[in-house]
Amino acid sequence: MCRKETQMNSKVMFSSKTDVWATPQGFFDELDREFHFELDVCAAPENAKCRRFYTKEQDGLVQPWTGRVWCNPPYGREIGKWVKKAFETAAGGGFAVMLLPARTDTRWFHDYIYGKAEVRFIRGRLKFGDSKNSAPFPSMVVIFGERKRT
Template identity: 35%
Template sequence: MDTSFERSENTKVEWLTPPELVKQLGIFDLDPCSPVNPPFVHAKTNFTIEDDGLRKNWFGRVYLNPPYGKGMELWLEKLKNHGNGIALIFARTETKCFFNHIWDDADAVLFVKGRIKFYHVSGVQAGTPGAPSVFIAYGKENAEILKNAGIAGRFLYLK
């Protein structure tokens, strides 16, 4: 069985952010795309696929590690319009998603050093992903929090 991250991106495997990493980014009001049976949560309020977090009203400080695949851009667009939060996605800097919603719109990015070890919904650590990750901050306050979070990588202001 191939368990590489790239091959699993469009399957139903859910790749969860290590909770200790999100804690370094402070308290979040909302995770709009959380698993239905999460082993841990990242925010005070957590929408799941059953709520369809993409169609709900977002509020407060948002943590976004969106579902992978074709619709991913819509989640980044919604966070851009919301203007308050931090996203974690693959550092695919050439994509439409980056050019439409990040390079000219986000306040800062942090390219993560090394590869994040994500978790399965079972709570067990998943394999190492086949791509690097980047955190994206929307809003000046989130840019400062990202800068000072102590997460290893290269931080860049975009505004």
């Protein structure tokens, strides 16, 4: 990729023009060692973290979330729908772990996470995808449901 393309990608990535933030592989690997994920419910073929995954076209919001679920959803206006789906999955006996922006002032945080799930705030800022720059927001990992393997 030429320098101009890299600069353009960085401008898009660190603006509100994108809501897709690819999970850093090393960060995911640490969580996977702990949780043993089986399904990535919000992925593209080139960045899927599990063998089983749903693409944007398959719409993970309307698909069943089975097994040990990983979810790094789009961080735009629809994020609350993804958080609600994880909450409902756990309420039905399922298990899901999400990587989310740490937005503790939002309705979705208070309705579906606060006091209802385990929250791990990430120290520092993640570097999403192949970016050299840190994200312009803090992140958190949210664990919905029982930890024991199904």
